[in-house]
Amino acid sequence: MKTSIELQQANIQLRTILRGTIKRSLNNSLENQREVDLTRKKLKGSLRAAHSHALFQIQTTYKNLFYSKRDLSNYISSYFTNTVDKEIQWFFNNKTKKNQSSVSKPEDDYRLNKDGSIELIKTTNDNFDRLLDSESVQIGTVNKGFLSDGLNIRNKGLYLDVLNKKDFHSYINLISDLSIAVDKEIGGFIFDDYKNFDNIYITPYKENKFNSAPSLVSFINNGKNFINRNIYKIGYNFERANSWFHTHPGIIHAGYGNARPSQGDINFTKKVGVPGVILGGWNDLGFIRKNGKYDIWKN
Numbered sequence: 001m002k003t004s005i006e007l008q009q010a011n012i013q014l015r016t017i018l019r020g021t022i023k024r025s026l027n028n029s030l031e032n033q034r035e036v037d038l039t040r041k042k043l044k045g046s047l048r049a050a051h052s053h054a055l056f057q058i059q060t061t062y063k064n065l066f067y068s069k070r071d072l073s074n075y076i077s078s079y080f081t082n083t084v085d086k087e088i089q090w091f092f093n094n095k096t097k098k099n100q101s102s103v104s105k106p107e108d109d110y111r112l113n114k115d116g117s118i119e120l121i122k123t124t125n126d127n128f129d130r131l132l133d134s135e136s137v138q139i140g141t142v143n144k145g146f147l148s149d150g151l152n153i154r155n156k157g158l159y160l161d162v163l164n165k166k167d168f169h170s171y172i173n174l175i176s177d178l179s180i181a182v183d184k185e186i187g188g189f190i191f192d193d194y195k196n197f198d199n200i201y202i203t204p205y206k207e208n209k210f211n212s213a214p215s216l217v218s219f220i221n222n223g224k225n226f227i228n229r230n231i232y233k234i235g236y237n238f239e240r241a242n243s244w245f246h247t248h249p250g251i252i253h254a255g256y257g258n259a260r261p262s263q264g265d266i267n268f269t270k271k272v273g274v275p276g277v278i279l280g281g282w283n284d285l286g287f288i289r290k291n292g293k294y295d296i297w298k299n
Contacts, residue, residue, distance in 0.1 A: 110147045112139060112181070116154025116206065118147055131174065133181055140177030143170040153178075153202055157188070157215075159234055160200040168197050172245075175202065176279045179247035185213040187246030189232060189274075191239035198242065201234055210250040212264075220272060230274055243275045244268075251281040259286030259296050266292045 108129040109122040118131070129147045131139040145167060146160065162168045179186040188202040203215040219225075224233040230241045246265075250256030259280030261269075269276040269288045278286030288294045 108144070108147070110149075111136075112178075116152045118149070118151040118153070120147075120149035131178070139181040140174045142174040143167050146171050146174060153186075153204070154182075154206050155204055157204045158200075158202045160202070162193070162197045162199050164197050168200070171200055172279065176247055176249075176281075179205075179249040179279070180251060180281055183210045183249060183252065184208040185210065185247050185249060187213045187216045187244065189239075189241045190243045190245065191232075191234075192242050199239070201232075201239070210253055211248075211256055213246050216244070216246060216268065227272060230272070241272070241274050243277060244272055245277040245279065247279045247281070248286075249281045257281035259284040261286055261288050261294050266294070 108120065108124050108126070110129060110131050111119045111121050112131055112133050113119060114134050121132075127144055128141050129144055130141050131147060133139055143166065145163070151158065160171055162171065175186055182205070184205050185208045186202060186205045187208075188200060191199045191201060193199050203213075203219045205213070205215055207214050207218075220227055220232070225231060226238075231238050232241055233239075248257055248259060257280060259278040259282075261276070261278055265276060265278065266288060269290060270292055273290060275290060276286075276288035278288070280286065285297045286294055287297075
């Protein structure tokens with residue numbers, strides 16, 4: 001049986017190999033926007049070259065590793081899609097800002113601190129905000145209206161009054177990116193709004209893990225809700241749920257990160273009586289019907 005220490009050491013080594021490849025590629029000077037795409041192509045080639053090295057080095061060092069070659073291949077592909085592209089753009093934005101005074105500023109920047117608080121570190125007039133981790137690595141971007149200075153989703157959750165479909169998808173995408181960044185499941189409910197688009201409530205994720213979301217169970221069992229009528233109390237208001245959602249972020253944990261529901265997910269769906277949506281860390285999507293049957297869509 002593989003130990004958690006073995007898996008943790010292997011994950012660290014894999015990330016180190018990939019980050020080293022990224023760093024070497026980003027050392028190439030970026031002079032204008034056209035070279036960003038060129039660098040992305042170079043990075044893809046570099047990662048393909050690093051793929052074989054990563055497989056050999058990790059599987060040789062940790063012979064009992066639970067990863068399969070397919071797991072590692074998927075991880076590397078996802079790492080590029082979710083991380084490298086963003087780091088290139090971040091590198092480009094900062095380089096051009098230093099060298100070209102005429103370059104317009106990017107979106108507002110917020111930092112996710114280790115205590116879960118979100119801090120505004122730069123203000124602009126654009127329509128998008130960017131969320132960075134405590135080491136200034138980009139987590140994701142989102143339409144304005146999601147982030148605010150002093151926000152703490154980790155400890156307090158968040159209710160979002162969604163204006164339209166574009167905002168809804170932008171918010172959901174950042175929830176998925178945030179979940180991967182903190183390596184914890186994040187979940188909540190979608191509520192009817194008869195004037196605008198459906199609203200989103202995100203439950204606190206402090207106690208959650210990469211493969212469980214006890215905050216969702218705590219929320220529905222807080223004694224303030226009418227679960228059999230799909231009515232939930234948020235602050236001083238009662239809201240009617242039309243669906244619930246949660247993420248499966250565990251892409252650095254072998255066997256996790258896909259959108260396939262667990263039996264616990266199916267049982268929860270039956271209990272709350274509304275369909276469930278799973279946002280997989282590998283960019284796939286799961287849909288659980290009220291009767292427990294489900295579908296999975298690959299991206």
